[in-house]
Amino acid sequence: NxxxxxxxxxxxxxxxxxxxxxxxxxxxxxxxRGNALRHPDLVAPGKSIISLRDPGSFVDEANPGARVGATRxxxxxxxxQAAAIVSGAVATILxxxxxxxxxxxxxxxxxxxxxxxxADPVAQGAGLIxxxxxxxAKLSTVAGAVQTWPxxxxxxxxxxxxxxxxxxxxxxxxxxxxxxxxxxxxxxxWAASSWDGTSWSGGDxxxxxxxxxxxxxxxxxxxxxxxxxxxxxxxxxxxxxxxxxxxxxxxxxGWSAGSWGADDAPSALSSGAWxxxxxGD
Numbered sequence: 394n395x396x397x398x399x400x401x402x403x404x405x406x407x408x409x410x411x412x413x414x415x416x417x418x419x420x421x422x423x424x425x426r427g428n429a430l431r432h433p434d435l436v437a438p439g440k441s442i443i444s445l446r447d448p449g450s451f452v453d454e455a456n457p458g459a460r461v462g463a464t465r466x467x468x469x470x471x472x473x474q475a476a477a478i479v480s481g482a483v484a485t486i487l488x489x490x491x492x493x494x495x496x497x498x499x500x501x502x503x504x505x506x507x508x509x510x511x512a513d514p515v516a517q518g519a520g521l522i523x524x525x526x527x528x529x530a531k532l533s534t535v536a537g538a539v540q541t542w543p544x545x546x547x548x549x550x551x552x553x554x555x556x557x558x559x560x561x562x563x564x565x566x567x568x569x570x571x572x573x574x575x576x577x578x579x580x581x582x583w584a585a586s587s588w589d590g591t592s593w594s595g596g597d598x599x600x601x602x603x604x605x606x607x608x609x610x611x612x613x614x615x616x617x618x619x620x621x622x623x624x625x626x627x628x629x630x631x632x633x634x635x636x637x638x639x640x641x642x643x644x645x646x647g648w649s650a651g652s653w654g655a656d657d658a659p660s661a662l663s664s665g666a667w668x669x670x671x672x673g674d
Contacts, residue, residue, distance in 0.1 A: 403432070406437070432518060441470055500534075502519075546584060548584055
């Protein structure tokens with residue numbers, strides 16, 4: 394579960410019960426509560442959220458009653474829906490304040506969240522996200538927000554990282570300290586290689602080649618972009634693939650005798666050329 398990482402924003406789902414008043418909100422039974430050490434940082438609406446439908450998909454076929462309207466929409470529930478709402482809120486905040494750091498954004502959302510009086514105090518974290526309050530808050534309250542959790546060493550168990558959901562192929566369950574290729578997983582060697590910057594070298598990963606050294610069958614290194622040439626099409630002296638832009642000419646259409654100044658500008662086009670006319674008084 395990526396939400397175990399204390400540096401990210403762990404988002405839980407909230408059931409609004411169909412009202413605008415957060416006082417009657419509860420945490421759905423399907424939502425992970427976490428524990429005293431790690432739990433959701435905040436919650437966002439995650440029950441019966443209307444989104445785009447994927448006709449014929451497993452979810453669509455298994456839940457025909459969740460469809461909304463004729464074809465386009467479907468209702469879904471889960472922390473994934475709640476996380477999408479928080480992602481949109483973060484994008485809005487960063488559009489307003491692009492200078493904020495990830496730690497400051499997280500602190501801002503948690504400080505302005507609304508506590509839910511009738512919801513599990515651990516599972517709700519700081520409470521229900523409130524974008525309006527976050528956008529109106531004074532940034533001075535999060536100016537010094539810096540998370541100082543211990544950094545990962547990379548020496549953890551691969552099996553424990555998989556959680557309770559397993560992957561299997563032809564009835565064979567992927568488990569234990571091994572990769573999807575069946576190779577033995579050595580966390581210490583991987584961590585050392587990662588720090589040295591050699592964990593991914595020459596297209597190899599744990600002695601396995603990843604799609605060779607090519608991209609879509611064409612070697613990247615064999616393609617050149619030098620002397621202003623790319624795949625035989627030249628770009629030089631204001632020329633691109635035989636089309637010229639010089640002397641105020643583009644593909645034979647001229648622009649001349651037109652003045653663009655404080656009081657006048659070309660506003661007529663005839664025979665492919667701008668004629669001198671006045672714009673304004």
